[in-house]
Amino acid sequence: MQMREGIFTDHNFNRKLITLTLPIALQSLMLASVAAADAVMLGRLDQNSMAAVSLATQVQFVMNMFLFAETGAASILGAQYWGKQDLKTLDDIFCRILRMITLIDTAFFVACVFFPEFLMLFFTNDAELARIGAGYLRIAGWSYLLTGFSECYLTMMRISEHVSRSAWISSGAVVLNVVLNAIFIYGLLGLPSMGADGAALATLISRVIQLIWCVVSSYQSGFLHPRLRGLLRRNRLLNMDFRKISFPILGASLLWGVGFTSYTAIMGHMGADAAAANSVAAVVRDLMCCLCNGISSAGAIILGNELGAGKLEKAKLYGKRLCILSFLIGFLTMGLILAATPLIAHFMILTEKARSYLVGMLVITSVYMIGRCVNTVVINGIFDGGGDTKFDVYSLAVSMWCFALPAAFAGAFVLHLPVLVVYACTCLDEVGKIPWVMLHFRKYLWVRNLTREM
Numbered sequence: 001m002q003m004r005e006g007i008f009t010d011h012n013f014n015r016k017l018i019t020l021t022l023p024i025a026l027q028s029l030m031l032a033s034v035a036a037a038d039a040v041m042l043g044r045l046d047q048n049s050m051a052a053v054s055l056a057t058q059v060q061f062v063m064n065m066f067l068f069a070e071t072g073a074a075s076i077l078g079a080q081y082w083g084k085q086d087l088k089t090l091d092d093i094f095c096r097i098l099r100m101i102t103l104i105d106t107a108f109f110v111a112c113v114f115f116p117e118f119l120m121l122f123f124t125n126d127a128e129l130a131r132i133g134a135g136y137l138r139i140a141g142w143s144y145l146l147t148g149f150s151e152c153y154l155t156m157m158r159i160s161e162h163v164s165r166s167a168w169i170s171s172g173a174v175v176l177n178v179v180l181n182a183i184f185i186y187g188l189l190g191l192p193s194m195g196a197d198g199a200a201l202a203t204l205i206s207r208v209i210q211l212i213w214c215v216v217s218s219y220q221s222g223f224l225h226p227r228l229r230g231l232l233r234r235n236r237l238l239n240m241d242f243r244k245i246s247f248p249i250l251g252a253s254l255l256w257g258v259g260f261t262s263y264t265a266i267m268g269h270m271g272a273d274a275a276a277a278n279s280v281a282a283v284v285r286d287l288m289c290c291l292c293n294g295i296s297s298a299g300a301i302i303l304g305n306e307l308g309a310g311k312l313e314k315a316k317l318y319g320k321r322l323c324i325l326s327f328l329i330g331f332l333t334m335g336l337i338l339a340a341t342p343l344i345a346h347f348m349i350l351t352e353k354a355r356s357y358l359v360g361m362l363v364i365t366s367v368y369m370i371g372r373c374v375n376t377v378v379i380n381g382i383f384d385g386g387g388d389t390k391f392d393v394y395s396l397a398v399s400m401w402c403f404a405l406p407a408a409f410a411g412a413f414v415l416h417l418p419v420l421v422v423y424a425c426t427c428l429d430e431v432g433k434i435p436w437v438m439l440h441f442r443k444y445l446w447v448r449n450l451t452r453e454m
Helices: 009-046 048-055 058-084 086-115 116-120 125-159 163-186 196-219 228-232 236-268 272-288 290-308 314-349 352-385 390-414 419-425 428-432 435-443
Strands: none
Touching: 009 048, 009 125, 009 163, 009 196, 009 290, 048 116, 048 125, 048 196, 048 419, 058 086, 058 125, 058 236, 058 272, 058 290, 058 352, 086 125, 086 228, 086 236, 116 125, 125 163, 125 196, 125 290, 125 428, 163 196, 163 272, 228 290, 228 419, 236 272, 236 390, 236 419, 272 290, 272 314, 272 352, 272 419, 290 314, 290 352, 314 352, 352 390, 352 419, 352 428, 352 435, 390 419, 390 428
């Protein structure tokens, strides 16, 4: 009887989804709030600082793509092995991602601390924006040594039924970051005003506290923590499974991450007004993505648990329900953005030209969010939950790199189209690939049990 229940009447499914979605969505919201706080506080200080920091943080955005390849694979495999209750393999998963994260964190730390001016050349040709952004990266680069390790611990908490603790840790770090932002940016409590450098220092301190909290929590009863012997142990079969899943995730992450960074760079080269408006629109977009991000991550864990336990038909049913929810969330998000547009445009301190750009960008973003919500839940939640990670690579290669990105580049530098037309080109990929995504969903290639007898 339960298998025939509707999407809103299956209390077991709803309980699992809400229990996981709310903390993950809150965590996503709080993380996005850091960027929002930077934009608002720096925007109230001066437009150049806000735009420069928005451009500089694209470096961390690219770094997160590498981190997500490892933690994403760990979440997919870990959810299935947790459903199977194979704790030894879960320890091997934990230790593997810690080893890989060490390499990623170190590489980005060196690039940001020692070569920040070179990195800023990718995002802007404005000398003042590049100078402010380079100063931000020199300080924030130290936090990049810690970011990946925290994500490892938070990932293992989410898949092992401690999602609320991961949300508390992330939220606590964000609240601390926002408070320190205000103190350092504006020079409160008798301290000198540091502007963009203050935002970077606030990020560094909050990351230190976050990692300490993660490590301490992992040694509490019922939590997973890496064992020292496991850091040196190699599991050949697990490594092979990891590569099959993580390589497509990395490919998709890089295609998506570099593509989005290229969008930001294109807008950054269209003038300070366009860059400022785009930075605010990006913050709004990221805030509005929090709910679909939460459902996506929660859906992947729920499906992974059922698939790992061998309950393939139940996983298939849950996937159909998540697909319906993705459309509902997409239209809801569109309405919220349209309703909030006048308030956002009025609140931000921008030039009149930048303000007009911002209003147009938010209207375009509202339509874009339908595709973004559907594709996030279906591709990153349903498909990834069953280890079907290759589809994302193909869809991004076609929709973003063969269509949206060339259109935006040509519009900005060849055809010299208006700013809003170029911005619309950067939003074509998500809406355009919905039919393709739905066709692939109906093939049910994602209904797979990935676990082994180790």
